[in-house]
Amino acid sequence: MDFGEVTEAVMYERYITAASTYAHSIDHLFLLIAALVGFWLIVAEVVLFALVFKFREKEGQSTRYITGEEKELHRWITIPHMLVILCDIVIIVPAILVWYNIKQAQPPADRTVRVYAQQWAWSFQEPGPDGKLDTDDDVRTVGELHVTVNTTYHFELMSRDVVHSFAIPSFRLKQDALPGRTITGWFRPNRVGTYDIQCTQMCGLGHALMAGRVIVETQQDHAAWLMRNSNPSLAAQPAAPAPAPESTTMAEVRR
Amino acid sequence: MSEQVQHAGHDHPEPGFFLKYCWSTDHKMIAMQYLFTGMAMAMIGGFLAYVFRMQQGFPNHYVPGFGLVTPGRYNEVVTMHGTIMIFWVAMPVLIAAFGNYLIPLMIGCDDMAFPRINRLSYQIFLLSAIVLLGSFLVKGGAFGGAWTAYPPLSASGAYNLTPIGATLWLLAVALEFVAFLLGGINFTVTVMNSRAPGMKMFDIPILIWMIVLATVIFMASAGPLIAGAVMLLFDQTMATGFYDPVRGGDPLLWQHLFWFFGHPEVYVVLLPAMGIVAEIIAVFARKKLFGYKSMLYSTWGVGILSFVVWAHHQFVAGIDPRMANVFTVTTLLISIPVAELVFLYIATLYGGSIRLDTPMLWALGFLAEFLIGGVTGIFLGSSGTDIYLHDTYFLIAHFHYTFVPIAIISVFAGITFWYPKMFGRMMNETLGKIHFWGTVIPFNVIFIPLFMTGMAGDQRRIYSYAQFAEQSRPALQHLRTTSTIGLLVMLSFQLIFIFNFFWSMRNGKRAEANPWRSTTLEWTVPSPPPHGNFAELPTVYRGPYEYGLPGRADDYWPQNAPN
Amino acid sequence: MSATAKPIANTRSVTGIPTARLITWWVIASEIVIFGGLLAAYLMHRLGHPEWAASASHTNTWAGAFNTFVLLTSSLCAVLAHKAADALDGPRAARLLRLTALGGVIFLTVKGFEWTTDIREGFVISSGGFWSYYYTLAGLHGLHVLAGAVIMLIVASDAAKNRELQRVECIGLYWHFVDIVWIFLFPLLYIAR
């Protein structure tokens, strides 16, 4: 825990805040890999430059005839090679563990939100005070996702047209949205604040403008926000004449 | 000079200008056509890089020589930069130009096995380049859906808003593939069947091995993508639904087909680059390559493994998350043969007598920079960190730390090394060294800041970060501006190369047949080699890297010298 | 004329396989991956979409079976042509090659009638997943049949004058490949329900 805080402060927090529970596990994996490959990089570069320096052309220096098949010399390749394999394993195991915890094992959800990607906006459907999706008090927003801190959220990710990617750098969250599919994932924000939502998959003209914000609020703030925005009468009203959001895809417009 | 024998064996009448420069079946002329087309495309690709780096460094300002970079223009420019640099620069220069020039010379025969197929290959390639560049001029502009062209964006004009540009892009890529399939088949057959008498499997120079393996990898991986391109073309023009989920298709299918090609493609261009570097290191260190056979087996290992790692580009693309675990393992496995290769290269230096001429500087520069590209790949190949780093500038920086050494540094190594052979004159060494340092140092200035912005979450293909609060921090903007200035300096220094290249062609010191005192067969013919290459076709007696053999007067022993 | 003066590279044969035959094998290898990619994509989707069987039932199995028979017969002619070429009997090889090409033409004619019927019944390339693959796969194959037949006629006209007899074997190899692709396509597109 202490180790984590120190390293974040020194290495990673400078670049981007960590606002979800799994952000640190990705950061630590990053640092682990950085340490291992950094070591190899430095060793290899130092050896490279040292050899170039030591064996630079000099008066009267003759070269040694080495085929590389000699056992005592090939050892110098084989031993580092074994160490590289060892490092690979040291990286693979935690990499898969981190992946497993984030993408495969989904902790039970406290709340579920629905995320729609379209050219070039994010829209969200959040359950109202009743906590259930697809009821009259659902809150539908564009560009802003309001969530409660320290709550496990599942998201159902959909695309209305092309491939997008739902990314919240501060949460270390990234998941492509595919048209015709619903992809579920999870996050658990643990720091109050406002963070960027990006689209990280080229989605056409306005790709760079497809910004959103996720607003992590305290329990009270979020409840207040929900009350303000989930007016069942308002919610029901546009729902009746407007076509269901799934059907207003651009594909529909095209036809 | 004993090598400068009048070439008597086969009489070829001197052809006219058109036949000589545009309709030639001579492998050397076709290589030059590929080289110059590739260089012209590199300049276009470099200009595009200048345009979008200017927009990144100085957002929303007028870019001199281009104008205002709108979001649509930006997308076009980055898409075309990627496409051109990979398919129209790296492939033609590394494989086609060096392959065409060197294969017949290095294996000791007079031409490719099928010269007319060779000519056709270049003509199709040229056509594809024209189609691609023409797409800038059509209504709606060039394709702007990224070089990976994921459908449904690329499949429908209503989504990408460049209906004609998208089709032309696809057409150009497909034509280019056909060109390289034809060329690659020719290379493989030539090396398999037309080697000089006595040249056994392990007497083939490593560069030729690597070019052939690269073309075999290309042939095996490009097929599915050609099929995929036909399907995408039909989606665009005939309203089929291969990739459209509304019509029962699957957008992931393209991603699989694309990356099944796309990842081996990295090794398709890497291997010839490694080959060039190996040749140069052996010559300038005056050393036999350390473990020629280990090198070959590692190369084969890379080739085979490259077919089972493609899905690491799709960790977060919505594939089954369990697949990511398999592909993490295979991806990290590929570090084993690649590390082996790099270790062997470095070990070759041991006990040598290293002369730091320009080609050697480039070759060593390749090793030093490619190492950085290689190790940063581990971050992206590990599924855990890839969740965060996928499609960020960290990826861009990693990718360029592999591709700039491959497509720029090793090409400069190759050009400076074989220039005397190609044009019969030496390049200017001083200018060459200035160009080297003026390219390699700014190259690091460009991409090290991009590693940092990537770690800070900058996503790629974004013309302006104004919409993202976390990304529009001034500190990050300073990094982007630094990177842009690095690019401007690097591009400026390429003028030195261009000057040196053309100036030396007329004014350089005349080159002997073998200015670098090398052992391989291309140095036994006059510079430049005549039509038909060898006055007397050579016989090979030994492997290609016999340097510093004890007990001989010369420190090198040419492959064709009987004793 | 450079077309007749072959480079020495072309006449060498380090592997023991004639250069012409070697390149034919490589062409076929690269074609296999093209069809392989397309077929793999089709199979994956076919297994994921059981409802495509209904579309598949509209195809004319008898026409497909007849075409299979035609292609197999023409392949036999190609084998005989190769034999004749080995015996240095150019004119006979040419006759057999023309017969092979005729097989290709019959194949394409039947295909044309089949497609006309399909299209008249309203099944076009954009009618749904199965039809997209059906037309693309069969169309790509048809293109290969057409190209093969044209090249075969060119080879035949040379062979009739006892020239370039080594090409008879190469085009025969290619024809067998086209034939084998059809052997895969026929059950997958017509029979599988």
Added chain:
Amino acid sequence: MREYKKLAPRQIALWTSFLILFGWGLSGCGLGSTSAAMRGQQLFQNCVPCHQVDGSGNPQVGAPNIAGMKAWYVQAQLQKFRAGTRGMHFSDVEGMRMRPMALSLITDGDVTAVSAYVETLPPVKHAPTLTGDAHAGDNQFHLVCASCHGTNGEGNADVKAPRLAGVDDWYLATQLRKFKAGIRGNNSKDIEGRLMRPMARILTDEDAIRNVMAYLDTLKP
């Protein structure tokens, strides 16, 4: 005679330092800006992918014909998009496509410049795409719309009512449906939009909309 030339070291040093400075200097060019008059035309490149070079729009992507549209109206709508008072409804697919593009204009000056340029584009008249009873539409129009939008649909800047004559009928119909459904004019800060919503609801069904469109198609822009 010497076979090759040599380059003087001084020459080389001079050119090298020039190139470094040249690279730096080029970065300075990025800081220059262009005249305000040209800027509108350049910024219009942002709009071209959907609205076309002549501003005539593209129904395939839901982009209306904006050629010759009054600058004050273009400006007002762009500002609404930028502020998020338009194009922020969950079901407004086209609006959500337009909003980011409006956000690509960073300063108010840019908005003014591009709006002014749009007005200078020569108007384009498209053939009608909807059919309806123009006579019935005439009555409806004068009953409901004319008071603000003018008897000839010429618009009235004083009450911020845009010109309707010459606007593509499919686009107007779509917007009417959006007003009716509350997809447009739902934001409390979109004052004109909120005023328009009850008006749109007077056109009770699709026929009424079509009729008005048919009448508008008869008007000269």
